[in-house]
Amino acid sequence: MEKPVLWRVSVIFSGVGLLLTSLILIALPVLITQRLGFAPDTANRLYGYALGVVAGGAIVGGILAGVLAAKLKPQTIPFILIGCAFAVLAGGVALQLLTNPMFIYVVLIAGAGLLVALSTLFQIQLMSYIQLLTPKELVGKVISFVICICMCLLPVGQFIYDFVFEMTGHAAYIPFYVAGATMLAVTLFTRPVFAGIETSIISA
Numbered sequence: 219m220e221k222p223v224l225w226r227v228s229v230i231f232s233g234v235g236l237l238l239t240s241l242i243l244i245a246l247p248v249l250i251t252q253r254l255g256f257a258p259d260t261a262n263r264l265y266g267y268a269l270g271v272v273a274g275g276a277i278v279g280g281i282l283a284g285v286l287a288a289k290l291k292p293q294t295i296p297f298i299l300i301g302c303a304f305a306v307l308a309g310g311v312a313l314q315l316l317t318n319p320m321f322i323y324v325v326l327i328a329g330a331g332l333l334v335a336l337s338t339l340f341q342i343q344l345m346s347y348i349q350l351l352t353p354k355e356l357v358g359k360v361i362s363f364v365i366c367i368c369m370c371l372l373p374v375g376q377f378i379y380d381f382v383f384e385m386t387g388h389a390a391y392i393p394f395y396v397a398g399a400t401m402l403a404v405t406l407f408t409r410p411v412f413a414g415i416e417t418s419i420i421s422a
Contacts, residue, residue: 240375254319268327275331279338292415298340303401305333310394
């Protein structure tokens with residue numbers, strides 16, 4: 219492999235979906251409709267609002283990717299991932315320390331919206347770097363491979379988190395802490411990868 223950084227970047231790209239996006243996609247319906255104690259009608263309405271916030275976060279992330287395209291560098295990606303991790307950790311703190319269901323709900327959807335915005339920004343930036351690092355004749359194959367891996371890992375993550383929330387019961391904050399801490403560790407150990415992306419692009 220002439221550019222092993224491509225594999226490393228692809229693994230990190232997929233890891234965000236597996237660890238964080240899958241968590242939010244399972245946590246929101248489970249917590250809002252089953253664990254926070256809302257009446258069924260209220261829970262369904264609040265879950266609808268949460269989906270709206272998540273969709274809005276994706277739009278904001280896409281807009282930021284365009285507006286900040288000239289300013290964002292590969293070295294800034296770890297800071298985006300740290301923001302994703304803290305967005306998830308905030309949900310865990312709320313679940314563990316807060317007692318008012320509505321306060322927990324607000325923190326959860328705010329964290330979910332921030333996570334989706336930052337992860338969308340991260341994915342768009344990383345996809346552009348993958349295209350720049352890939353030889354022109356292989357761009358289509360490489361991009362298709364990365365997208366395929368991400369699409370396959372997302373339902374795997376959802377399947378795992380479904381069992382995790384069943385096992386944790388009322389300690390629903392544990393998956394948030396584990397996912398957030400894992401992402402912080404991944405960010406710490408992969409900083410050299412992002413630092414080397416710009417060098418690889420220049421030498422491409």
